[in-house]
Amino acid sequence: MTAAPASAPLTYDQTGVNYELIDPLKVAAQRAAAQTGAHMAGHGFSEVAASRGESAYVVDVGPMYLASIVECLGTKALLADEMARLTGKSYYDGIAQDTIAMAVNDLITVGATPLVVQAYWAAGGSDWFGDAQRSQALVAGWKRACDICKVAWGGGETPALAGVVADGRVDLAASCTGIISPKERLSVGDRLGAGDAIVLLASSGIHANGVSLARKLAERLPQGYLTDIGNGQTFGEALLAPTVLYSPVTEALAAQGINPHYCANITGHGWRKLLRHPKPLTYRIAQVPPVSPVLAFMQKECQLDDHEAYGTLNMGAGFALFVAAKDAARVVEVAQGLGIPALVAGSVEEGPKQVLIEPIQVVYGADELQLR
Amino acid sequence: MTAAPASAPLTYDQTGVNYELIDPLKVAAQRAAAQTGAHMAGHGFSEVAASRGESAYVVDVGPMYLASIVECLGTKALLADEMARLTGKSYYDGIAQDTIAMAVNDLITVGATPLVVQAYWAAGGSDWFGDAQRSQALVAGWKRACDICKVAWGGGETPALAGVVADGRVDLAASCTGIISPKERLSVGDRLGAGDAIVLLASSGIHANGVSLARKLAERLPQGYLTDIGNGQTFGEALLAPTVLYSPVTEALAAQGINPHYCANITGHGWRKLLRHPKPLTYRIAQVPPVSPVLAFMQKECQLDDHEAYGTLNMGAGFALFVAAKDAARVVEVAQGLGIPALVAGSVEEGPKQVLIEPIQVVYGADELQLR
Missing domain, CATH: 3.30.1330.10 (PurM-like, N-terminal domain)
Structure with a gap:
């Protein structure tokens, strides 16, 4: 692979991870693993x-x-x-x-x-x-x-x-x-359903996903990791902001008797992870969180449109909680009380399996996330 | 490091793993880790x-x-x-x-x-x-x-x-x-004591410890991994015999109401692992198991004396069970019933912390295993 000229878009496909080679093994492993669950009965x-x-x-x-x-x-x-x-x-x-x-x-x-x-x-x-x-x-x-x-x-x-x-x-x-x-x-999605609110917890930056893309980008920036991303921070320093730990939030919620119906950790595949559960449901997002400077910088420099950016990076949302609508405001309050910005971003509806991010007019269909 | 001439002994120290560099981090990690146990009280x-x-x-x-x-x-x-x-x-x-x-x-x-x-x-x-x-x-x-x-x-x-x-x-x-x-x-050693029998379960070969030494040895053998070890097997094939899985034995023992007082997985440091528990006890071994051909070959070709060989490799014993003397024969029977050769190799005695392997006149003192 030759280096892309600085004017060309840079996407995750160019980072050298070839899922076509990995996926057959992954599928074979998942099938074999599934058969071993039966051993639990013997115990x-x-x-x-x-x-x-x-x-x-x-x-x-x-x-x-x-x-x-x-x-x-x-x-x-x-x-x-x-x-x-x-x-x-x-x-x-x-x-x-x-x-x-x-x-x-x-x-x-x-x-x-x-x-x-x-x-x-x-x-x-x-x-x-x-x-x-x-x-x-x-x-x-x-x-x-x-x-x-x-x-x-x-x-x-x-x-x-x-x-x-x-x-x-x-x-x-x-x-x-x-x-x-x-x-x-236990939250494996059986309680997930229409009417649930979607609460997004803020990320601190890139976390640990999209790093290959960031490394590729650094290669073609004249000042590399020392490039100022526009807020006085270097690209490298900003990338290295540690990932937010979200367990204090879920534990605090449990202590208040709030059990999320489902959760999605927003890592690889960005907001497509909102489609994680197999149920056919529509996830309508009415509000997006602020995009951290390092992610905004990457989107601009890699020339990613919103569909690509939100489908690859966390874009400000590190963790999604699907909760009963009546609990949503309290979930936000608990997270913010722990220093983690949060917002009620949208809701779950009956409908085809898709994520609709209304403020940026981005849609991810069921075929855009294949994890199983 | 230059390659040792074929006539010189080859020991683990020559394999390039420098514990003096790793140990300070290990100690720091163990100390930090020990402090985190207190978090369990909060749960x-x-x-x-x-x-x-x-x-x-x-x-x-x-x-x-x-x-x-x-x-x-x-x-x-x-x-x-x-x-x-x-x-x-x-x-x-x-x-x-x-x-x-x-x-x-x-x-x-x-x-x-x-x-x-x-x-x-x-x-x-x-x-x-x-x-x-x-x-x-x-x-x-x-x-x-x-x-x-x-x-x-x-x-x-x-x-x-x-x-x-x-x-x-x-x-x-x-x-x-x-x-x-x-x-x-639970077997963390509180029931370990004088009078216990030591049952050794057979290994299948090198398992996964001593591999660096084996690789060094292959480098200096004219036919490398394809060298016949004397039984028609190549060195490489013999080394790759998979490690024995011992959990069927411990589960079968539990089903019969036999709870070992302590166990030691014989991996790195070979038989010095019998000293694993901090209690000051003497482990007297009266019988050693047969040495598998690949380990005998390594001992000979690396010119390891018994002290070095048994202190580095498993020498035929992959797992040690410290059990009540009355249960020892039944432990052997259970293991052998599962196709894993076993023997009552010795016993635990009051005395200074040491392993005495009588048939080969090898002694390991307390200072020869530092794991904590």
């Missing part, structure tokens, strides 16, 4: 079949549900490495939070209270761990994110995998285990 | 403090304990890749089992029933997934290992991480979540 338990295809897998163990997940950071650490080279600072405290957020924000979608996080930090060689500033930032950031989410950091793996992980790099992932208790908190 | 739960430093982390959630873990395969996939190049076969079905074994065999040490496994398959680029033979082997092997362990394959991640994972490679890991129920099954 006197059962899987929550509706959690297949959701962001976390759920098993009914009697008095409570058990939810678990493993999630990777992706390539955001490459961006931190490049910024460290340019500025001499370490950004791994934020990178740690990003990694935990990938796991925790997915786990809570099913109504789970995250309890334990395990760290997976696989380096390209022992040398990686020798950078004390970076190592300490990673540990401190990981600890702080656990504190924010009130999870126990159970342990983890810190292998040196020369030849497997690229030289000088680290592959970061987190697993998270939680419980859904009381069982009424 | 009405508590951590099992004695599980800190054990192979899996345990939380008391009331009616049961929750155990969780994330484990990586290490570098064994590099060996599979090289053998695939030499023979045209795919070894990823076995590699999948190895990866799950790393997680499951650790999780069961605390008395847990493994319930859910999540797959972490991070490739160096989308192309990796395009090799259909390899992908199908990975999926099939993963599924079969889940079937053997009666765990549900909950899902996972299959990211393409160009620039993070080495080109053409895959970073494989598994997370595993289980429960300890009834709670009497």
